[in-house]
Amino acid sequence: MIRTLIVDDDALTLELHRSYLARIDGFIIAGECTGARAAVSAVLEHARDEPYDLVLLDITMPDGSGIDVLRALRARAASVDVIAITGVRDAESVRQMAALGVYQYLVKPFPFAVFEERLRAYREHREQARSTAGEATQSEIDALLGRSTGVIPLPKGLSxxxxxxxxxxxxxxxxxxxxxxxxxxxxxxxxxxxxxxxxxxxxxxxxxxxxxxxxxxxxxxxxxxxxx
CATH class of the missing domain: 1.10.10.10 (Winged helix-like DNA-binding domain superfamily/Winged helix DNA-binding domain)
Structure with missing residues (x-):
């Protein structure tokens, strides 16, 4: 099971993401946080015993940003995977999160189908990474470094x-x-x-x-x- 930490300062959003994640096989909600500092502490405290595999990370929080969280974790060599889930759309934030190794950047609002597609893609990526050993082929390297970009298209005529x-x-x-x-x-x-x-x-x-x-x-x- 993929141990997942959900980080968001909005209680309704936490509830929504909790209900979404519970509908997808292979994931378990191992913790929840409502702030940036709490998220960093939670990941580091669990780094040795029962570490988190994945963080669903909001960017805008009262005591810091998701960018701050990811910087702090990378500075401490935390290898946890991160999917940003946020309403922030500016290009600079996307670039910074990408440079810090975020696996996905998912912009709110989105239906369950989009959330499910991204989480399933992450699960497949993780399984591929764990099963690859020794010298990797080009296709295996592409899979290990790849980012899922599939989206559910809007109905024709909508932008x-x-x-x-x-x-x-x-x-x-x-x-x-x-x-x-x-x-x-x-x-x-x-x-x-x-x-x-x-x-x-x-x-x-x-x-x-x-x-x-x-x-x-x-x-x-x-x-x-x-x-x-």
Whole structure:
């Protein structure tokens, strides 16, 4: 079993990742932390007896960043694998994490299917690394050094950049109808509704009826509290 430490300062996100990981064979949740300093201490304290194999690491935390955590661990020769799970998208953070040997950089929000695909890829990579001995072939070297980059594609006609904008607006503005989202984002109502329905189908958004003074109820979309 792959002993996994989950690090995130948000309780709802911890709960979500805990439930996701429990659905994938081969992993066991061996610990949880809500801060950068606690994460470093946890990994180092377990380095000799029952070490962690994998850390699911948030980047933004009150007492430090995931980059700080990874730097501290590498400075102490900790060989634990790390998958960054974060809402931080700037290129410099990605470059720094990559330079420090992060295995994956997974940007929130994402559905379970994406999480599962990345964790399964990591599990296969780990099994390949453990089974390779002696002189490695080129394909084995590629597998040992490789990074899984597979993603679940968006439906045709949707873009990841626009999806991020819709997501950000919904998380900060509360419940919105398709018309309200379209007006705020400067897009058509039909396009806004497609993004909102996609987020609903992947479990990030909850759909409900808004009853007004007259006429048919309007559909409104709200960010799911389970996602964080």
């Amino acid at each position: 990841s950049d626009t999806l991020q904008k819709v997501t950000a607006e919904l998380r900060t503005s509360g419940a919105l109808s398709a018309s309200e989202a379209a007006e705020r984002l400067g897009m058509s109502r039909v396009s806004a509704r497609r993004y909102l329905e996609h987020l609903t189908s992947t479990g990030f958004v909850q759909r409900s009826a808004r009853y007004g003074a007259r006429g048919r109820p309007e559909t409104e979309y709200a960010w799911s509290r389970r996602v964080g």
